[in-house]
Amino acid sequence: DKSALRLAVSQTVTLPEFKEIAPFEYVSPEGRVTKGNPDLIRSEDYNFDLKWEMYPSTSELISITGFYKQIKNPINRAMARGSSGNFFFANTGEQANVYGVELDTRFDIIHAESTGSPELKLSINATKMWFNQDLLENYQYNNKSETELQGAADLILNGALTFSNNKENAFNVAISGNYSSDKIYALGAPEDKLNSATLFNNEIIEKGFVTLDLIVSKNLSQRIALKLSGKNLLNPNIKQTQFIEPQVGSAPDSNEIVRSYKKGVAVKLGLSIKLN
Secondary structure, eight states: OOEEEEEEEEEEEEOOOHHHHOSSEEEOTTSOEEEOOTTOOOEEEEEEEEEEEEOSSTTOEEEEEEEEEEEESOEEEEEOSSSSOOEEEEEOOSEEEEEEEEEEEEEEEEOOOSTTSOEEEEEEEEEEEEEEEEOOGGGOBTTBSEEOOTTOOSEEEEEEEEEEOOSSSOEEEEEEEEEEOOEEEEBOEESSGGGTTTSEEOOEEEOOEEEEEEEEEEESSSSEEEEEEEESTTOOOEEEEEEEOOSSTTOOOEEEEEEEEOOOOEEEEEEEEOOO
8 A cells, every 4th residue: 555566668769959960060158169960860768667666654755766778879979080179969889778776755854733834854866877888980989899878977866855834824945956976078089090099089077066956935925925046056166077198208197177167056036926
């Protein structure tokens, strides 16, 4: 009565976005040049999920999921061959494999015994993944025939703490946080095909970071409500790095920051009025 076991098997497709197939170069606000690839083909995904769920109460949940995803013709952002520093999109391999475990929980720290009594809830979601993909010969560099999956973080953590006084003119507070570990922003590339083992640009890694959001709302009456929201309150410095291996001279290897930026904090205060 309080638990369930679910098995799901599905096949889906991932279609290229417009920017990935647009046959022209475009410059992003930060000055990076990216070109689409009209020869991209869609990716085919085979998904397997096995989930166990338990419900300690009507509002609480504990679930553990093991999953596997096989991706045919994965689409990746990669650096262009040569020394231009530009980017493009390509089906860089034949297959990618993703294995993972996900834990999802919802608990009542303070359970509302009746209408008008306060409640405090905690939600936690954690995902750990292992993944790799092969590289076609034209995209191999640094003697690599396979690599991790571009854009995928191997550890993702989410948490939310919510409070409500459950009164007629409710007062609600929600604090949520997220952590995403290091991931590949763009695959590396050889400077030329014949010397791909020695002349190459390594992949660009986006370092992991934490975000924090806050939402506070108060019903002033049955028709009027006030809402304050703050997004990305920590405003972390997001760094993208690239490992540099000098080919000549005695310069040491180094891990250089190729881009560092902040997304900024967004704070909004809103007043809503129901007219009906």
